[in-house]
Amino acid sequence: MSTYPEVHGEPTKTGTAFLETATATIQNFAPINKIHQHLCAFHFYAYDMTRQVEAHHYCGHQNEDMRQCLIYDSPDADARLIGLEYIVSENLFLGLPDEEKPLWHSHEYEVKSGVLFMPGVPGPIERQDLEKVAKTYGKVFHFWQVDRGNNLPLGLPQVMMALTRDGQLHEDLLRGVEKRFGISINNERENRAHITGPTHGIHPLANGGGKGLKTELREVDCRPTDSVPRVFV
Amino acid sequence: MASSDKSPSPMPSGTDHPRPPGQPMTVEQHMIDKGAQLVQSLKPVKQMNQHVCTFALYSHDMSRQIETHHYVTRVNQDFLQCAVYDSDHAHARLIGVEYIVSDRIFEALPPDEQKLWHSHAYEIKSGLWVNPRVPGMIEKPELENMAKTYGKFWCTWQVDRGDKLPLGAPALMISPQPVNLGQISPELVHRRDNKYNISTKVLRDSRVEIAEPEWINPQADYWKQDGKGFAIDIKFTDMKLRAPFP
Numbered sequence: 001m002s003t004y005p006e007v008h009g010e011p012t013k014t015g016t017a018f019l020e021t022a023t024a025t026i027q028n029f030a031p032i033n034k035i036h037q038h039l040c041a042f043h044f045y046a047y048d049m050t051r052q053v054e055a056h057h058y059c060g061h062q063n064e065d066m067r068q069c070l071i072y073d074s075p076d077a078d079a080r081l082i083g084l085e086y087i088v089s090e091n092l093f094l095g096l097p098d099e100e101k102p103l104w105h106s107h108e109y110e111v112k113s114g115v116l117f118m119p120g121v122p123g124p125i126e127r128q129d130l131e132k133v134a135k136t137y138g139k140v141f142h143f144w145q146v147d148r149g150n151n152l153p154l155g156l157p158q159v160m161m162a163l164t165r166d167g168q169l170h171e172d173l174l175r176g177v178e179k180r181f182g183i184s185i186n187n188e189r190e191n192r193a194h195i196t197g198p199t200h201g202i203h204p205l206a207n208g209g210g211k212g213l214k215t216e217l218r219e220v221d222c223r224p225t226d227s228v229p230r231v232f233v
Numbered sequence: 234m235a236s237s238d239k240s241p242s243p244m245p246s247g248t249d250h251p252r253p254p255g256q257p258m259t260v261e262q263h264m265i266d267k268g269a270q271l272v273q274s275l276k277p278v279k280q281m282n283q284h285v286c287t288f289a290l291y292s293h294d295m296s297r298q299i300e301t302h303h304y305v306t307r308v309n310q311d312f313l314q315c316a317v318y319d320s321d322h323a324h325a326r327l328i329g330v331e332y333i334v335s336d337r338i339f340e341a342l343p344p345d346e347q348k349l350w351h352s353h354a355y356e357i358k359s360g361l362w363v364n365p366r367v368p369g370m371i372e373k374p375e376l377e378n379m380a381k382t383y384g385k386f387w388c389t390w391q392v393d394r395g396d397k398l399p400l401g402a403p404a405l406m407i408s409p410q411p412v413n414l415g416q417i418s419p420e421l422v423h424r425r426d427n428k429y430n431i432s433t434k435v436l437r438d439s440r441v442e443i444a445e446p447e448w449i450n451p452q453a454d455y456w457k458q459d460g461k462g463f464a465i466d467i468k469f470t471d472m473k474l475r476a477p478f479p
Binding site for chain 1: 314
């Protein structure tokens with residue numbers, strides 16, 4: 001399914017695989033077991049809308065107002081973990097400091113356009129949840145630029161944005177998910193016509209405040225040694 | 234605008250509770266979640282088969298150190314990817330992602346890229362890195378592999394700073410090291426040891442025969458070279474468009 005080059009590396013050795021089977025049965029995976037939902041959508045780089053990535057979100061709720069999601073490049077067992085997303089209710093978003101708001105994107109268009117979907121979940125149940133999602137805001141970082149063919153996670157974290165109107169998404173990406181997941185995004189759009197976005201409208205500072213965003217690396221001095229008490233552990 | 238080493242403005246709505254603000258889950262949402270979990274295969278997250286508890290330091294301020302819980306997927310013999318949480322509880326907060334590569338892969342990375350990575354040898358030899366609840370005998374072959382690896386860890390939620398929601402830019406994290414600034418606070422280690430009823434010191438003694446890598450590339454743990462750490466800034470710029478935005 002993955003159309004990108006594989007991560008180079010030796011196949012997993014039998015001894016290693018055995019160890020991991022053993023640990024998986026003894027250890028506590030509570031945070032992972034909280035992940036209950038798979039959402040598929042697209043992200044683009046906050047400074048370059050032309051670079052778009054299919055993003056498979058695996059989400060768990062922190063509470064009714066917040067979800068945290070791991071983002072993979074495919075829904076398969078060999079998927080690459082390319083980033084993460086936090087999703088908050090309108091209420092929590094409005095409480096964020098103003099300088100934080102541009103890092104978050106709205107979800108209204110993604111839901112209403114039909115582009116965001118939950119693979120395998122029947123429409124009526126899916127729409128029950130998407131009515132909530134349409135009112136939320138998300139903050140995404142990608143750490144692995146698979147769209148430029150990187151077979152390793154290189155460089156800096158990237159702020160990502162989501163679709164906000166027709167004409168932004170590459171047609172071939174749209175056709176790709178329709179074909180693989182057997183869905184029609186245009187048909188689904190009609191089913192979602194009644195869904196509404198944030199109660200107070202999309203905040204003007206969200207979505208980068210309409211501007212692009214980029215990350216930069218800056219060297220800083222480590223703190224002087226004597227400022228921190230040290231005992232050898 | 235945002236920087237990993239600058240404290241965000243205070244959140245208007247504040248409680249002293251460490252958990253994120255928000256309403257408790259509704260029954261309806263629980264039902265939707267259960268339903269989705271039943272019909273969706275969630276294959277990528279089912280590949281996680283190892284829980285590692287260890288510690289990390291902020292590259293831009295090494296006096297800030299955190300306990301981390303890595304849920305690890307091995308992609309192949311040379312590459313692992315980890316979802317990092319602040320605890321192993323069901324309500325744990327997702328605080329970042331770490332990638333782990335073998336020495337073979339690391340040596341082939343460009344030098345500027347290598348500066349963002351940290352070595353794992355000391356973290357493992359010192360007993361700081363543990364697989365909770367896994368008997369030492371079973372753990373050992375994996376530790377021998379891991380001692381030769383390098384990691385790149387981005388933290389996106391600075392919970393130790395008291396952030397109730399993930400604020401600001403991602404922060405680069407580095408690994409514990411045996412020299413001054415790189416050492417983990419004994420209280421932090423003690424608290425972790427009590428939780429799992431283990432002794433980092435006993436573990437360290439039991440790991441003496443794990444081979445020290447013959448070579449740790451000095452481009453990793455870059456701060457040891459000249460006392461420089463890294464911060465990330467997020468800045469406004471122009472966006473290359475293919476349709477109007479937003």
